[in-house]
Amino acid sequence: MDHRKIVKMTASMLLLMNASQQSITTFADHLDSGQMTEELVNSTIEEPTENNLMETAENEAMDEQQTSETPESPATAPSEVPTEPTTETTPDGNAELEQSTVDSTVPTTVEQDVTDVSSEPVIPDPNAKTEDVEIQATEDQLASGVFGSSPWRIDQEGILYIDAGTLGETTSAARAPWFPHRSLIKKIVLTGPVVANTESLGLFFDMNQLTTIENLSNLDTSQVTNMDYFFAWCQQLTSLDLTAFDTQNVRSMNYMFNGVSSVSTLDLSNFNTANVTEMSHIFYGMSGLTSLDLSSFNTMNVSNMSYMFYDCSALTTLDVTGFQTANVTNFSHMFRGCSGLAQLDLSSFVTSQATEMSFMFHGCSGLQALDVTHFDTSNVMYMHYMFHGCSGLTELDVSRFDTTNVTSMYYMFFGCSGLTALDVTNFSTTNVTTMSFMFAECLNLEAIDVSGFDTENLRFMRGMFRNCKKITELDLSHFKTGKVQLQQEMFAGTTSLSKISLGIQFYSLTDTNIPELLATEEHTGYWQNVGSGTEDVPLGEYVLSSSSLMTTYQNSMADTYVWQPIASESIRAMDSTIYVGDSWEPIDNFVLATDPNGESIPFDESMVTGTVDTTTAGVYPVTYTNGSASQQINVTVEESQETLKVTDSTIIVGDAWTPSDNFVSATDKTGEAVAFDENMVSGEVDTTQVGEYKITYTFGRLSREITVTVIASQEAIKAIDSRIHTGDVWHPSDNFISATNRAGDTLPFDESMVSGTVDTGRTGNFIITYTNGEASQKITVTVVENRETIQAKNGSIYVGDKWAPSDQFVSATNKDGEMIVFDESMVSGTVDTTKAGDYPLTYTNGRATEEVVVVVKENGETIVTKDLQLYIGDTWDPSDGFVSATNREGFTLAFDQNMVSGDVDTNKEGTYTITYTNGSVSETSQVTVSKRGTAGGNANTGGGNTQQKKTANTSATSKKQVQGNAAKNLPKTGEIRSSATVLGFALVGGAIGTYIYKKKKNRKD
Incomplete structure (x- = not known):
């Protein structure tokens, strides 16, 4: 079925379903981007719609398509659409409609907008089913029901109330239950906490009468992943409070605010877009938007930014410097229609992954400057309409664009009327198939160099230079038009064009609309090929009007065609610059002369008046005359800036030498640097013999002599023998003394100087050779047995x-x-x-x-002593205080007089300290000498009370051992105190007492 009929049927169906005009138009745009679709839609609805973006020339082509449907030659119909078929989702949301790139019933050539329809998001279907438990109407309500778990109702005032709960899913196939009543809804009130579904595509889609949303902060969007078409086409809505929106899980925002044309400000400062991959059409059609803060946007994962700001015509500023675009592949239509922007900073844009840039700045007529010099366009395939209508730009640098993969460039610079120059010399056009209207309407463009364009695959170049009114010449000598199918109006309106170069592979000028030339005092109204003449005096055989040139031209006539000058006597000479000392002849400046019939005549000295003094700098006017024609030229004589610098040098016998070695620099008469040339040199150097050699360098009038001195080589190396032992570490540098190069300069040691090795694991003599250039020395390293x-x-x-x-x-x-x-x-x-x-x-x-x-x-040395109590007159011996002693091994030692230091005077009362020493340990003995009887006891020589003391060497710590009772309980010397003695005294005393008692009693009796 003809796709125009499909569009018309779809439009009618949308009207029956009460769809808004904008939804019809947008849906139609997705089916057909040409004027035809727009006309069909306009014929179906009464209200005017947005004009299609095709210019008049393209509209004419559309008309041509509609009026020329014939069954002839369908296979020959060329088209400027992609060669691969595209698919679109049809209104039922399921079936796919496959569109051929060209209607097979239309034989006439068609040029259409190239769009990748298959990459566009799916448009919500107005007929899709709604998810709802039950929709009811009452006297005070137009409709009500439950969506998910949220009750909802629409009252007679057109207010949609959504109560607390969780909303159901909305997709392209399942709409919200209030969708059929959207034209009745003027206000939305969220009465309590409402949780939005993960899939919330088009939740408030196409509410064309909606003006207010109350309590939008009650909407919990934290689970939403799909916000496509969320507020799309709510064109009456004047404000949106999105400060409570949680977008951290959102993946897609396509068409989110599409057509919300009455909102002037939009605060998205709290939006978290880190996970968003799709932003196509997000602000599309927000024509009332005057400010937009995107500073919080994280776009690092976004791959599609097409149509992003399309028709945001009221925006005067837009800050996208924070955008991260490394993953973006599609920039098409991104800023299209942003006519209010004067500046646009894209310095942060990374475009290395981009394949689509068509329409990117289309209609940005307010832009005064645009820097795209950093754009990496190596993967871009589509650039058509890219700068279309950027009439405010006075300069545009695209000289660094890599267009190797670009296939379409039509309308690329259309209407860039502010440009006076445009450098496209770096463009690679091998794969380009369409250039129609590429430079059309560039009214002030003074020149365009397309001489390097490869047009071998070009099929369309209709209107390519249309209305480029200031271009005077075009070099198309390398154009290949063998595959071109459309070239109408190629030169239409190029009213200043007076020179055009055509190559052997430019086959036809038919229908190219070359403007007719006007006859003037200096020119005829005809084109003439240069032939064997010059551009000023063409001598070619073809003299044709523009119309004749277009109808008769074929590639065998290839040449440069110029606006034919009126034939008369002529002479042409040229200015020149020479230098003091140069020779000059009048013929040097003569170019050509013609007789009244235009025939060339030779130079004659009589044609010249004026002289040139080549010895003095100055400007000398010279006049060349041929009958009534004359021309004055200037011969400028300047001081010569010729210079020649060379230098002496010293080399070593055997060195290589070339004349360029001593050349420093040279400049010609104009001061330009001149490279060395062998022809400058005379003389030779024998590098095998010591001596001085004179070499002469000559350049122009300058000559310089230098000396090349050849000296003997001073290459040397010194090393010494050495003696080392088995197991020693040896390094070649150990035996190195010194080395000098051929010039006598000291050289550091280098491993490469050494040959030979030393095996330090065995004894022997090892020969090592040290070499420096031609000098060498052998040394011996002797390895002897190590006797350590x-x-x-x-x-x-x-x-x-x-x-x-x-x-x-x-x-x-x-x-x-x-x-x-x-x-x-x-x-x-x-x-x-x-x-x-x-x-x-x-x-x-x-x-x-x-x-x-x-x-x-451990040290086992010990010594044990005891204290002694003596009386005056007793005998004291050192062994009396000794008890015992052990040696280091712990064996008992006998008393030895050498152990004792100190003495006791037994005739004198007092306390004497005697020290007993055994190796590393010592102990004391206290000897107390007192008067007899004072100590309470009988005196016995060597007797008395004793207290033992012991000292042992235990980790160098001395200890005393005390034996027996305290000193006051010990018997004194000569004293015997035992229990038997006491009992004896008691018995004797008792017996005596009994005896005395009985005797006294007997006396009384």
Whole structure:
């Protein structure tokens, strides 16, 4: 079925379903982007709709399509649409309609807007089913029901109340239950907390009478992932409070505010867009929007920004400097229709992944400047309409664009009427198939260089330069038009065009609308090919009007065609610049001369008046005359800036030498640097012989002589023999002394100088060669047996003993077997003489080592003494105070007089301290001498009370051992105190007492 009929049927169906005009128009746009669709929609509804964006020329093509439906040659119909078929979702939300790129019934050539329909989001279907338990109407309500778990109702005032609960799912196939009544809803009130569904596509879609949403903060959007069409086409809505929106889980925002044309400000500062991948059409059609803060937007995951700000015509500023676009592939239509923007900073844009940039700045007529020099366009395929209508731009730098993959460029710069220059010389156009109207309406463009365009695959170039009124010449000599199918109006309106170059592969000028040339005092109204002449005096055989040129031209006539000058006597000469000392002849400046018939005549000296003094700088006018024609030219004589700098040099015998080695620089007469040339040099250098050689350098009138001195080489190297021992580390630098290069400069050691190795694992003589250029020296490294030794011994000491590392050292020898003295550095390990234990020690001498152990033993030395009580006159012996003693091993020792220090005077009352010493331990004995009887007891020599004392060497701590009772309980010397003695005294006393008692009693009796 013809797709126009499909559109008409769809429009009628939408009207029957009470769809808004905008929904009809937008739906139609998705089916057909041409004027035809717009006309069909306009014919169905009464209200005017937005004019289609095609210009008049394209509209004419659309009309041509509609009026030329014939069954002839359907296979030959060319089209400027993608060659692959595209698919769209049909109104039932399920079936797909496959569209051919060209209607097979239309043979006439058609140029259409290239759009990737398959990449557009699905448009909500007005006929899709609604999710609702039951819809009821009462006297005070138009409709009511429950959506999900949220009750809802629409009252007679057109207010939609949504009560607390969780909303159901809305998709392209399942609408909200109030959707059929959307044209009745003027206000929405959320009466309590309402949780939006994960799938909330078009929740408030197409509410064309809605003006207010109350308590929008009650809407919990934290679970929503799809917000496509959320408020789309709510064109009466004047404000939106989105400060409570939680968008952290949202993945898609396509068409979210599409057509919300009455809202002037939109605060999205709290939006979290970190997970959003789709933003296509998000602000599409918000024509009333005057300010938009996107500073919070995180776009790092967004891949589609097409149509993002389409028709935001009231915006005067837009800050997108925070946008991260590294993943964006589609920028088409992004800023289309933003006619109020004067500036647009895209410095943060990364476009390396982009494939689509068509319509990107279409209609941005207010832009005064636009910097796209950093754009990476290496993957872009579509650039048509990219800068269409950017009439405010006075300059545009696209010289760095990589257009290798671009296939469409039609309307690319259409209407950029403020541009006076445009550099497209770097454009690669090998894959481009369409350039129609590419530069059309660039009214002030003075020149455009397309000489490098590769048009081998070009099919459409209709209106390419239309109305480029200031362009005077076009070089199309490299254009290949073998595949071109449309070229109408290619040169229409190029009223200043007076030169056009056509190549052998430019096959036809039919219908290109070359403006007719006017006859003037200097020119005819015809084109003439240059032929063997010049552009000023063309001599070609073809003299044609514009219409004749278009109808008769074929590629065999390829040449440069110019506006034919009126034939008359002529002469042409040219200015020139020469330098003091140059020669000059009048013929040097002569170009050509013609007779009254336009025939060329040769130069003659009589044509010239004026002279040139080549010895003095100045400007000299010279007049060339041919009959009635004359021309004055200037010969400028300037001081020559020729320079030549060369330098002397010294080289070594055997060095390579070339004349360029001594050349420094040269400049020509104009001061431009000149490269060295072998022809400048005369003379030779014999690099095999010492000597001085004169070389002459000549440039122009300058000559310089230099000297190349060849000297003998001073290359040398010195190294020494050495003697090392097995196991030593050897490095080649150990034997290196010095080296000099051929100039005598000192050289550092380098491993590359050495050949030969030394095996330090065995004895022997090793020959090593040191080489520096041509100098070399052999040395011998002698490796002898290593006789290093060391001997040490185990040992044992006791806690508290003194110890030194040398105690265990026995002997050591050096590498040559010579005895060496002990050194503290030979020993590793320590001995703690305060603590018993085994202490390992390592004695090292070079590579010889020996391990020993020093055992520290506990000291068993003890001594036990006792205090003594003596009386004046008693005998005292040192052994009296000695009790016992043990040696280090704990064996008992007999008393020895050497153990005692101190003396006792038994004739003198007092207390005497006697010290008993056994090795490292000592103990005292207190000897008390008193008068007899004062101590209470009988005197016995060597007797008396005693108190034993014991001292043992236990970790160097002395202890006393006390034996028996306290001193006051001990018997004194000569005293016998025992229980038997006391009992004896008691019995005797008792007997005496009994005897005395009985005797007294007998007396009384």
